[in-house]
Amino acid sequence: GAVVSQHPSRVICKSGTSVKIECRSLDFQATTMFWYRQFPKQSLMLMATSNEGSKATYEQGVEKDKFLINHASLTLSTLTVTSAHPEDSSFYICSAQDGSGNTIYFGEGSWLTVV
Amino acid sequence: AQSVTQPDIHITVSEGASLELRCNYSYGATPYLFWYVQSPGQGLQLLLKYFSGDTLVQGIKGFEAEFKRSQSSFNLRKPSVHWSDAAEYFCAVGPLTGGGNKLTFGTGTQLKVEL
Numbered sequence: 697g698a699v700v701s702q703h704p705s706r707v708i709c710k711s712g713t714s715v716k717i718e719c720r721s722l723d724f725q726a727t728t729m730f731w732y733r734q735f736p737k738q739s740l741m742l743m744a745t746s747n748e749g750s751k752a753t754y755e756q757g758v759e760k761d762k763f764l765i766n767h768a769s770l771t772l773s774t775l776t777v778t779s780a781h782p783e784d785s786s787f788y789i790c791s792a793q794d795g796s797g798n799t800i801y802f803g804e805g806s807w808l809t810v811v
Numbered sequence: 812a813q814s815v816t817q818p819d820i821h822i823t824v825s826e827g828a829s830l831e832l833r834c835n836y837s838y839g840a841t842p843y844l845f846w847y848v849q850s851p852g853q854g855l856q857l858l859l860k861y862f863s864g865d866t867l868v869q870g871i872k873g874f875e876a877e878f879k880r881s882q883s884s885f886n887l888r889k890p891s892v893h894w895s896d897a898a899e900y901f902c903a904v905g906p907l908t909g910g911g912n913k914l915t916f917g918t919g920t921q922l923k924v925e926l
Contacts, residue, residue, distance in 0.1 A: 700854075702854070730913065738918070739916045739917065739918045740901070742915075745913065787852075789854055791855075791914075799857065799860060800905070802854045802855035802856070802857075803854050804854040805852070805853060805854040807852070
């Protein structure tokens with residue numbers, strides 16, 4: 697099946713700094729990728745839809761200036777958490793829609809800890 | 812608006828016993844339906860999906876699910892559970908339109924398997 701890879705899997709950063717998480721589709725081109733956030737023992741919350749070559753579409757309540765999304769190529773989307781604070785600590789998961797548009801594959805997730 | 816309900820937060824079954832995880836959805840038209848499994852600290856793995864056709868779909872790891880339009884349900888089943896099936900299971904629903912599908916997830920069901 698299709699593979700989506702995230703990097704890094706775990707990252708610790710200091711409060712006030714920025715951190716970038718990458719999401720790559722390894723064996724297919726993805727014009728659309730999605731970024732989710734998951735708090736412990738909770739479901740996934742969609743943060744934004746990342747569109748290749750255009751601006752991301754953010755869900756209500758998600759600060760677009762804080763969570764910068766760039767989808768520069770058909771296989772890579774990045775999420776940058778700017779001026780991170782401890783409350784941004786969470787599990788971030790990306791997903792990518794395959795070429796048929798029928799299936800969405802998820803990355804392994806990235807644990808962010810802000811200290 | 813689309814929504815997904817997973818009524819059971821936790822389920823415990825004995826190894827070798829049968830399993831059924833419930834999922835009810837709300838959507839204005841025929842939806843795409845998915846079941847994903849998440850192991851602790853990991854991303855999501857697609858178990859199976861339903862778009863159209865045969866209402867009983869087979870997935871990986873011996874799982875199957877049945878789409879029942881009249882009940883707005885898409886319950887996941889497995890005839891004989893293995894200890895390695897212990898994980899969090901998410902049901903998700905998405906629109907049929909191609910491109911930019913946004914999945915809505917249920918709150919998840921935590922499966923515990925007793926040896």
